[in-house]
Amino acid sequence: MRAPLLNLLLITGVAGASLAQACISLAQAQTAAPQTAAVSPDAIRQREQELEAARARQKSAEEAQAKLKAEITSLGQDRTQLNQQLIDTAANVRSVETKIDETEARLRALNGREQAMRSSLDSRRADIVEVLAALQRAGRRTPPALLVRPEDALQSLRTAMLLGAVVPELRGRAEKIASELGELVALRKNIATERDQLASDRDKVRSDQTRLTALVDERQRQQAAREKDLNAENSRAIMLSKQVGDLQGLITKMEQDLQSAAKAAEKAAEAAKLAEAKAAATAKPGPGVFKDRSRTTPAIVFASAKGLLPLPVNGNKIRDFGGSDGVGGVQKGISLATKPGSQVTTPCDGWVVYSGPFRSYGQLLILNAGGGYHVLIAGMERISVNIGQFVLTGEPVATMGSTSQVASILATNASQPVLYVEFRKDGTPIDPGPWWAANEGEKVRG
Known part of the structure; x- marks a missing residue:
C-alpha cells in the first residue's frame, strides 16, 4: 500500500484492537469459569457477541480500506x-456537518421541552397520584410507576376512560394528564429518532473524512512528484515570512523572491488577461461556470464572480468587514466561528503564494486569484496545499483545530476555532460580502 494511504491503516488498527480485546475478554471469561461461579452463561454469551461484533468491524474496515485503495489507484495521474x-x-463532508449541526439544534430544543414537561408533571405529582389511585380502586390493579414509564400510566388512563370507569370530574383531570403524557411519549420518540439520525450522520462524516484524507494525500503526493524542490521552497517561504511585518509585505516578498510563488503570480496575471477578454464576449456567469474540473486557470475573472463564491467553512459569522476589531480598530475581513476539525475549502480558484505560519495569524494561506485580487485565509491548524499549487473553488485545503489558532483580535472566543477570511485588491482590504453566494450569506447571518 502506498504511503499516502497509510492513514487508512488506523481504521483496521482500531478494529483489530477491538477484536483482540474481545478475544482476551472471552478467553478470560472461559478460563475463569471453572474457578469461580462469578461468570454467568449470560456474561459468556455477551463476550462472544462482542467478539463477533469486533470481527465484523474489522472485516468491514478491511473491505473499506481495499475499496478506497483500489479507487484511488484507478485515478492514476x-x-x-x-x-x-x-x-x-x-x-x-460539509453537507453532513451542516446536517449534524441542525440535528444537534433540534435535539437541544426537544430535550428542553422534555425537561420542561417532566418538571410540569412532577410539580403536579400529588394530583397524578390521586388520579392513578382512583383508577387502582376502580380497576383493582396496581398503578404503574409514576413517570418512570409514562407509556404505562398513559395506557391505564386511556383504558379507564374508555371503560367509563371514572366519574366526570376525575375523567377531566385524567384526560388532561393523559394528553400531557401522550405528548411526552411522542416527544421521546422524536428524540430517539433524532439521536439515531445523528449517530448515522456522524458515522457518515467519519467515513467521508477518511476518504477525503486519502484523496488529499494522493493529490499532494502527485504534486510533490511534479515539484521536487517543494520542501526547500516551503522552508525558504517560512524564512522570508519572518523578515516582513505585515500581510502586504508578505505577499510582495513571496511573489518577488520565491520561485514557485513568482511563477504562480505570473500565471495569475496571464490568466486574468485572457479571462477578461473572454468575459467581455459572454453573458453574466452562473454557478455552472465552476463545473469544469480539468481547468488549470480560474474559470472566470475574480471581479465577475460576485454572488457566486461559497464560504470556505461551515460556521457562524462573529465579526463582519468594517466592524470593530475589538481593540479600537476596524475589521479588515470576516471571522467565522467553526466546530473543531471542520473542513476548510477554497472560496475561489487561484494559485497558492503562501502556505504556513505568519505572526499572530497562525497558519495562513494566501491565494492569488488574478486581476490584482488576493484571498487570505487564517486560523487553520493544518494546511494541505503547497506554494505554487493551483486550486479550484470548493477544493479542500485545510482543517480547523480544536481551539482558536489566530490572535485574540481576530476572534471573540479564544477557546473556539475561528477562521479569518480577507479579500484584497491591489493590496487594499475590500468587503468580501458581494462575492458570497446568496445562500451562503443566509448561513452566516446572526
Whole structure:
C-alpha cells in the first residue's frame, strides 16, 4: 500500500484492537469459569457477541480500506478525476456537518421541552397520584410507576376512560394528564429518532473524512512528484515570512523572491488577461461556470464572480468587514466561528503564494486569484496545499483545530476555532460580502 494511504491503516488498527480485546475478554471469561461461579452463561454469551461484533468491524474496515485503495489507484495521474473526487467528497463532508449541526439544534430544543414537561408533571405529582389511585380502586390493579414509564400510566388512563370507569370530574383531570403524557411519549420518540439520525450522520462524516484524507494525500503526493524542490521552497517561504511585518509585505516578498510563488503570480496575471477578454464576449456567469474540473486557470475573472463564491467553512459569522476589531480598530475581513476539525475549502480558484505560519495569524494561506485580487485565509491548524499549487473553488485545503489558532483580535472566543477570511485588491482590504453566494450569506447571518 502506498504511503499516502497509510492513514487508512488506523481504521483496521482500531478494529483489530477491538477484536483482540474481545478475544482476551472471552478467553478470560472461559478460563475463569471453572474457578469461580462469578461468570454467568449470560456474561459468556455477551463476550462472544462482542467478539463477533469486533470481527465484523474489522472485516468491514478491511473491505473499506481495499475499496478506497483500489479507487484511488484507478485515478492514476488523472488530475481531472482526482479534482472531481476531492471537491465532491469535501462538499459531502460539509453537507453532513451542516446536517449534524441542525440535528444537534433540534435535539437541544426537544430535550428542553422534555425537561420542561417532566418538571410540569412532577410539580403536579400529588394530583397524578390521586388520579392513578382512583383508577387502582376502580380497576383493582396496581398503578404503574409514576413517570418512570409514562407509556404505562398513559395506557391505564386511556383504558379507564374508555371503560367509563371514572366519574366526570376525575375523567377531566385524567384526560388532561393523559394528553400531557401522550405528548411526552411522542416527544421521546422524536428524540430517539433524532439521536439515531445523528449517530448515522456522524458515522457518515467519519467515513467521508477518511476518504477525503486519502484523496488529499494522493493529490499532494502527485504534486510533490511534479515539484521536487517543494520542501526547500516551503522552508525558504517560512524564512522570508519572518523578515516582513505585515500581510502586504508578505505577499510582495513571496511573489518577488520565491520561485514557485513568482511563477504562480505570473500565471495569475496571464490568466486574468485572457479571462477578461473572454468575459467581455459572454453573458453574466452562473454557478455552472465552476463545473469544469480539468481547468488549470480560474474559470472566470475574480471581479465577475460576485454572488457566486461559497464560504470556505461551515460556521457562524462573529465579526463582519468594517466592524470593530475589538481593540479600537476596524475589521479588515470576516471571522467565522467553526466546530473543531471542520473542513476548510477554497472560496475561489487561484494559485497558492503562501502556505504556513505568519505572526499572530497562525497558519495562513494566501491565494492569488488574478486581476490584482488576493484571498487570505487564517486560523487553520493544518494546511494541505503547497506554494505554487493551483486550486479550484470548493477544493479542500485545510482543517480547523480544536481551539482558536489566530490572535485574540481576530476572534471573540479564544477557546473556539475561528477562521479569518480577507479579500484584497491591489493590496487594499475590500468587503468580501458581494462575492458570497446568496445562500451562503443566509448561513452566516446572526
